[in-house]
Amino acid sequence: MKRPAPKRRPPAEPRVLDVAIAEIGGRGDGIAMAEGARLFVPLTVPGDRARVRVTESLEAGTGKGEGVRAELLEILEPGAGRGDPACRHFGRCGGCTLQHLSDAAYRAWNVALVQGCLARVGLGDTPFEPLACTPPGARRRARFAALKRGKRVWFGFNERQSHRLADLEECPILTPRLLAMIEPLRALLGRLLPDGDDCDVVTTDLEGGIDLLLVGPRRLDRAAREALVAFEPESVARIAWQADNRSGAEPVANRRPAAIRFAGVPIVPPPGAFLQASAEGEAALVAAVRDAVGSAGRVADLFAGLGTFSIPLSQHAAVHAVEGDAGAVAALSKAVQGLRLTVERRDLFEQPLTAKELGRFDAVVFDPPRAGAAAQAEALAASKVRRVVGVSCNPATFARDARTLVDGGYRLLKVYPVDQFLWSAHVELVGVFERG
Incomplete structure (x- = not known):
């Protein structure tokens, strides 16, 4: 017997509330209480008095371990642990969630x-x-996302809890060599990707140079392979491609050895391998x-x-x-x-x-x-x-x-x-x- 589909709750009317942030939760959001419900408020710190917009029913946040997401509208009074973000993209880019804390509060x-x-x-x-x-400037491995729309390639990290891309112009966490790859990769993918297509690029800063792994596009024709082989930055040591996350990586260009050393012993990792x-x-x-x-x-x-x-x-x-x-x-x-x-x-x-x-x-x-x-x-x-x-x-x-x-x-x-x-x-x- 087919069961009837559960009734959906009608969307709650948006509400604007003034709340006090008590703590920061495990995902980096500030937590406040309103009418017995826990509110998760991004970009806030303990001690903030904040004006927020809630679009869900507060009843959904009254159970144990549950909460309701709220949109930050305004900081009415800053908490003592608030600091100045180091990056112009902070707040949109999902790569960082806690740049708004002071050093002491963050630690x-x-x-x-x-x-x-x-x-x-x-x-x-x-x-x-x-x-x-x-x-800062020490992150030696990053997985970027890219999307081509018309003649423009959006390149960077996803916005927080979104599939939209934050188009990067700077990133204070990356090593200088990885940071310098952003614009050359954007130009390369402008030639490789069809309009509307996307891919990921796994970059690793190794001894010997940058290791690049393209995850997608699903097919590489001869012109695309030639473009990868001719990719100009001298810092690139090798390039590989795989059609998707389940496929094996296929070498495309191997210019020189790329290794990681543990206690002085060189290891040549496979493309896109996990490193600290x-x-x-x-x-x-x-x-x-x-x-x-x-x-x-x-x-x-x-x-x-x-x-x-x-x-x-x-x-x-x-x-x-x-x-x-x-x-x-x-x-x-x-x-x-x-x-x-x-x-x-x-x-x-x-x-x-x-x-x-x-x-x-x-x-x-x-x-x-x-x-x-x-x-x-x-x-x-x-x-x-x-x-x-x-x-x-x-x-x-x-x-x-x-x-x-x-x-x-x-x-x-x-x-x-x-x-x-x-x-x-x-x-x-x-x-x-x-x-x-």
Whole structure:
């Protein structure tokens, strides 16, 4: 029997309210209360008195964990933590959400975000090391979006919570070499893209030059390939293309070697490979992991990627690196000669290392994607590994996995917070666990 479609609520009449901002939420929006409802107000800071427009029913924001988005109309009285944005695009471009905070307020928010996630799972009393901060002009990897309309190419990042593009003229977070690529890429895509077509461009600033990966257009004809080969900036080391996110990357131009070094060991990553967002952030994470692993003689590095932690750790320990991505495994495997390092390809979401397998190691490092490592955390909780080090770019899933480990008999000794994604609502961290 076919069920009737649920009745849609009629849109609420727009309302203008004056509110007080109490805090900043996990996505970077200010939070205020109005008639028992939580309002999420972008571009505000605690202490702001703001005039906002609400177009949803306030009833939708009265449930636990729920809220209603509001549009900022005017700051009536600024809060103490307000600062001057560093970029003319801030407020439209979705790449940054927190440039309007002062430096002190921004740093405090980074730490408070991690502390809040841990507090929600009963680990709020965990000691913290000082926040490691990434400076402007350090972001070495970015994925741009491009869209051609008529003779114009819009090139940049999506506007916040929108599919519209903010057309970039500047970006204070990018390395100078990546920033210098914006206008040449805009001109190139003006020749490559048909009217109305779009694509993404993954850019990575490597030793040897810029690595470019075009994701789309779906087909490259001979003229397009010739244009890519002739692409002028001397800083470009290699260019690859893939039709969509599910396709393999096809090399188009390879002008010179492009590599990343971990502890002095060169790795040639596959096109568009994941790297830590900045050299400074990577250095802070590696230092924290090395400090946490200590004198352990046998170490497993899970979700090892290209070897960010495996290679530095192999200087003082025998390391077994486990990674599911074939390209990353191939790149890392070429660098193991002369290192105390073995490499295994394995999907740790579907086939986590078991408690028995983990028993071979004195310490385990795990650095999963944003979804966390729920299955692997369960296996670790059942193991007898003395020291576990978790690295995460998502404090919420880290807190979930930390609770699993603590319930299995571990203690969360301390956390190293790392601000690697400057002015965004993302915080990286390293957590140190010990059994007993």
